[in-house]
Amino acid sequence: MAEGREQLGIRTLFLSEHPDAAPPRVYVKGQVVTVLRFEQAVDPARTRLVGGDGRFETVGVLGRKVVLEPRRDLDPDEGFSLLVALVDGPQLPFLLRPPNPRGRGSADQQLNVFKDRESYDAMVSALVDSEKENQTLRAENERLHKEESSEDHALAALLTAEAESQTPFKVVEHFSGRDDDAALEGTVFRGKGKAAVVFRVKNLHAVRSWSMKSVRLVGTSDSRERAIAVRSSAAVIEPGTSGVIGLVVDGSAFLEEGTLTSLRLEMYRQDGFVQAIVRLDPSLLGK
Incomplete structure (x- = not known):
């Protein structure tokens, strides 16, 4: 079950029983449906x-589901209140916010909302979320382990630190560009x-932050x-601040059926x- 949800923005939300608790956040993105x-x-x-x-x-209500879709991305400082009323129950407040690249970087595609943490469905949903998180951590640990012994990632780190003199690379060309952001x-x-x-x-x-x-x-x-090896x-x-991104490409990437x-x-x-x-261009592969 967790494997099937690996790439989906599905998470479990337990409602607080405290009367003064802040409304739980729902992360939404322009032209992306959140349920x-x-x-x-x-x-x-x-x-x-x-x-x-x-x-x-228009907010859609289909049985036990509420469907949301912003027409465009919310600005970083924007937030909207959603009041959901359960049949024969109170209105439940939620705060709709844009995803935060420094925290949760993606929108919620499905939010499973529970009041009773001990119910069967709540425990199953929480278990699936936990297994998904474990799989993500295992994959991240494996990736980091491989990168620790990767020559290309080590070179990318030196370029990011602007230590080109410690690498075998020679400058070929510079370019620049800008937009509003x-x-x-x-x-x-x-x-x-x-x-x-290297991008600066x-x-x-x-x-708004950039990432x-x-x-x-x-x-x-x-x-x-x-x-491709990437370091930032x-x-x-x-x-108002700047950052550096270094990328290294091995010569094998230029080969397609034995031809550069x-x-x-x-x-x-x-x-x-x-x-x-x-x-x-393949000519970048020096001898």
């Missing part, structure tokens, strides 16, 4: 979204059987993803948009 699933039927006449007119699609300076390096790229990112946004969501390295002709100076770059091919490096920021695309 709150309760133990009993929901009263649609008394369930409502406060202050979200025009920002959300970030200014980026890039450097492409040639190495001995390897290539590397400055967060230009007044209040790298993912990196993809693909062939320009086959779009098959290749392995900070997980999150706060407004060009690659395309794509870096995605926290909101899923592409921040940079860099073409890497």
Whole structure:
């Protein structure tokens, strides 16, 4: 069960019995459906979204489920109140917030809400969440163990620390660009059987933090993803500050059925948009 939910934003929420407890948070994202699933039927006449007119699609109530969908991403400082009324029960308040890249970085796709921690369904849901978390931790430990002995990750760490002189890489070219959120300076390096790229990112946004969501390295002709070593100076770059991201590509990534091919490096920021695309030519593989 946990394996089937590995990539889904499903979590268990137990409601507090304390009368002064803060409303539990539900993390929502633009054009992503979030479903709150309760133990009993929901009263649609008394369930409502406060202050979200025009920002959300019409709130849906289907039996024991409440369906939410923001029309666009919420700003970092925005929050909306959702009041869910169970049939023959009180209204339950929830606070709708955008995902936090420094904490929970993804939206809730399904939230299983329980008042009784001891019920069978509550214990099963909590057990599945626990197993999913354990699997994630095991995978992360395995990844970190592999990276500890990885030459490419060690080189990426040196580049991130701006210690190029301690690596076999030589500068090939510089490039730069900017948008409303970030200014980026890039450097492409040639190495001995390897290539590397360093991004220096400055967060230009007044209040929103910047972070790298993912990196993809693909062939320009086959779009098959290749392995790449990545290191960054900070997980999150706060407004007005800068960070460095170092990436190292082994020469084997340039091979496609025994023939050298060009690659395309794509870096995605926290909101899923592409921040940079860099073409890497096989000529970067120095001898």
